[in-house]
Amino acid sequence: MRRIAIVGAGQAGLPLAFGLLDHGYEVTVVSDRTPDEIRNGKVLSSQCMFGAALQIERDLGVNDWDDVCPSVEGISFTLQSPEPGGGPLIDWKARLDRPGQSVDQRIKMPAWLAKLEARGARVSIQKAGVAELEALAKSHDLVVLSAGRGEVAQLLERDASRASFDTPQRALSLTYVHGLKEANDYARVSFNAVPGVGEYFVIPALTLSGPCHIMFFEGIPQGPFDLSRDALSPSEQLDAVRRLLRTYLPREYDRAKRAELTDAQGVLAGAFAPVVRKPVLSLPSGRAVFGLADAVVVNDPISGQGSSSAAKACKVYLDAILARGDQPFTRDWMEQTFEQYWSYAQFVVQWTNSLLMPPPAYRVQLLDAATRTPAVASAIVNGFDDPPALFPWWEDEHACEQFITQRQAAVPVTG
Known part of the structure; x- marks a missing residue:
């Protein structure tokens, strides 16, 4: 042995x-x-685990939360105007082929x-x-x-x-809450990017007190989304989160107006270098x-x-x-x-x-194409389950153009 x-x-x-x-x-x-x-x-x-990783747990017989954890059925992406109160510049959603899951x-x-x-x-x-x-x-x-x-x-x-x-690229803060309004259609991770400011995610999850949502900010250091600079109490962090949403992501603020902390230990803030x-x-x-x-x-x-x-x-x-x-x-x-x-x-x-760097023009075109071509949106979303499948078209301009053209050509013409 x-x-x-x-x-x-x-x-x-x-x-x-x-x-x-x-x-x-x-x-x-x-x-x-x-x-x-x-x-x-x-x-x-x-944490959010996607289908292939969850299958590894299931094969080992250690995934014990399928019946109680909310499923992550898809992902939505919004590129928000950086102007306070501005609206979405790009906005789409797609389903995952295999649902994900987030267990505290x-x-x-x-x-x-x-x-x-x-x-x-x-x-x-x-x-x-x-x-x-x-x-x-x-x-x-x-x-x-x-x-x-x-x-x-x-x-x-x-x-x-x-x-x-060799230095942190984002200041991180997360808040576990009850009472956040569910997304319409199907449960999903909401990925909101605000150029020059940072990113905000909403993740359906399971915590000690039951189903919840994780409100997660990735802030460019020293910018408005950087909540790690001040030693905030849990309630102060939730208040700060709502103020940021009201200013930069009003649609997400509407979802979070009645959110309450799951518990006093359900917050975290800090930074680390990849x-x-x-x-x-x-x-x-x-x-x-x-x-x-x-x-x-x-x-x-x-x-x-x-x-x-x-x-x-x-x-x-x-x-x-x-x-x-x-x-x-x-x-x-x-x-x-x-x-x-x-x-x-x-x-x-x-x-x-x-994702930590400003996107090149061709990648913005890719994200924009996803608003009109569901097959493009689906490929991006399912890349979260299988990142190698995003290549070469995520990183190569010519391959990206070919990918968009091929996916658009595959869309059946109706009417």
Whole structure:
């Protein structure tokens, strides 16, 4: 029986633990907080998982919220005039081929930790530094570092050849609320972009007190949407959110007028720099630790890929570990396994980074074409489930023009 330690109790590490237990591995999970501390703490993210990632959870038998979590049936996109009180310049919506889902991690992670322990995993509550990693590496065949937050992830070296930014590109703030008016037609993520100001999202979700919505701002640093500059109380943050909506997104303000906080811990504000790190950490002893998911690839949440990418990274690593059999987990194997994941993740990084920059003219034309051609809107929306499918036409002007022409030509002529 091979022994594997997973440091980090999140969206990648815990499903990996389930998959390994299913195949007879001895698993240790290291979390820096108890289930109760996670459940009673601040919200952790504005997560939204799309169909392919949810299927990974279902295949592992750990998706327990299908019957209670609101489905994300589609995505709408609005390019709003940056003038206060201005209207939409571009406005469209489309359905996802496979619905998405957003479960508050304060529900998900404690439930998974308890289930893992009941199934025989050893759950260790401790902060992991170099000394703890050394001890784990000595007593286990493989140590996987899946903790993207905290000092331990900083031990992995930044990959300057793949990381485009070294400072935060957006100031982030999210507020979990009840009472926000549902979108008409079908439940969806509302993606609102205000040029020169930032972005605002509404995400249907499930929290500790039931179905809710996440109001999520991505503000250009030091701009009007930057709510991280002041230490706001939860109620002050909600008031500030409503003031911004009334000024910049009046249609979204109408939806949020009666919104109330889900709980005092349902707010978060801050900023971080997107980064790509090298996947292998060499400890002083010479033993190696293998980085997973957002310990290695951290994207800005503007593309909503964090949780889905974590699940997909988990799948790549799980398959590679199982295929390794009794062979040692060498540095070369770790690097090759990460490259398998990078063949997917590079498109997520490229797409996400493009959303943080002013769009070129051809991409504005693409977004505008989606208002008249449902097939264009559908392709963009379903790219959230499968980002590589957005290429090359998202990044190449000529390919984009061809893509629009082909999709328009496929529209049947009536009348």
